[in-house]
Amino acid sequence: MTLNGLSRGVALSALVLSALSIAGCGDKDAAKVPAATQVASPSAPAAAAPVLQIRPETKIFRDWSATCGNDGTCWAFGFAPEFAAGWVRISLAPGPNAQPQILFGYWPDGEAKGAGPLSLTIDGRAYPAVLGAASDAETPIGEIREGARAALDAMAQGKVMIIRGASTQEVSLHGAAAALLWIDEKQGRLDTPTALIRRGDRPAALVPIAPSLPTVTPAPAVDQAAFGDQNQRLPAALRARTEVGDCLKESAMPAVSDMVMSARLDARTELWAVPCGSGAYNVTHNWYLTGPGGRDPRPAMLAGSEGPGSDPVMQDNATVNGAYDPKTRTLSAFAKARGIGDCGAAQTWAWTGQGFTLTQESVMGQCAGVPSDLWPVTWRTR
Incomplete structure (x- = not known):
C-alpha cells in the first residue's frame, strides 16, 4: 500500500510526507560524490571542530530511503x-565519534513455531542479533550489536538479504549503497574512517559536529474551565466563515460533527478545532x-519542517488526528x-504566546511494519 491510493482524509497525511520527499535515483548515484575536502597542513593552527550545516531532507534510492533531520x-x-512487513534501519548521529546502529523487524508467519534466534543473512553469511527493547511477541525487532560495520559493508556490496527468526523475510538491497553514501555526504x-561506506584517510x-537545536519555550498554563473536547459548540463568528461551513458539511455525521475542540491559550486568545471530514482511521x-x-477568528498557522506554505493543497491550519494538551501547551497530530x-506523519507544535511552533516531526513513507517510535525524526527542538 502506498500513500497515493488513500481516501481524501488520508491524502492529507500523504501531503505532509510529500513536502519532505525529493525524487530519488538508484545506485548509479554512488559515483556522484564531491571531491574530498583538503586537509590543513601540519603547521596550521588547530581549528575548532566544524559544525554541521544541514536541513531536513528525505531521498529515495530504489527500494531504500534515507532521511536526515535538523x-x-x-x-x-x-x-x-x-509491501510485505519487513524492514532494516540504519541510524547514525552526527560527529566523529558516532557509531551506526542497525535494527530490523518483520511479522513472522502466523504458523511459525517458537521465536528462533534473530539474524540478518547477507549473501549466505549470518549476522547475529539480540532482541531489541521495542520488540513484542508478534513483532520482534533485532539489533546487531557485534559486527555492525561488517554488516554495512556486506549490505553495500550484497545481492540478497534475509531476516531470519521464527520465519524469514527478504529485504531488498537495491539502493542500499547509494543511501549509505548519501548519508556520508550529508x-x-x-x-x-567514520564513513558508512566510502572510508578513507581524511582525519575524523x-x-x-551536531548543530545547536532551536529552543522553544511554551507559554504558561492557564485555566481551562468551560473548554475541552466534550460538548463544545462553535462560536457564531467562526461558523460564519465560508470554509468552516464547508467543513461542517463534510462532517455531517454526528460522530464527526460533534468533534469540536477548544482551549483557552491566554486571557486574549482561544483555540478552536473545526471537524473537517474523516476516513476509516x-x-x-x-x-x-x-x-x-x-471573536475575530483567524487560521492557526501550523508549519511543518519545510515552513508555512510549503504544501500548495493542504491548509496550514489542518491536522489529521489532532489534539491539544493544555498541560503541556502542545498541539499534536498523527496522520496514519x-x-x-x-506509516504516515507525526507532528507536535508548542503554543509560545505568539503562535504555534513546530517542536517535533517524524515521517515514514513506506508501509512496512515500522513502529512509529522508530521513524526518522526530521525536526526536533530543545
Missing part, C-alpha cells in the same frame, strides 16, 4: 518487496485562533497512512 541524525531504511564523512576530526480538523468568546499506524 539535528544531523540520519537514517537509511530498506524494505521488503511488494554528514561530511566522505573519505574519513574534520567530521562536523483519520479525522481532519482545521484550527483557528480567536479572541474571547470566539493505514490503520495500524506504521
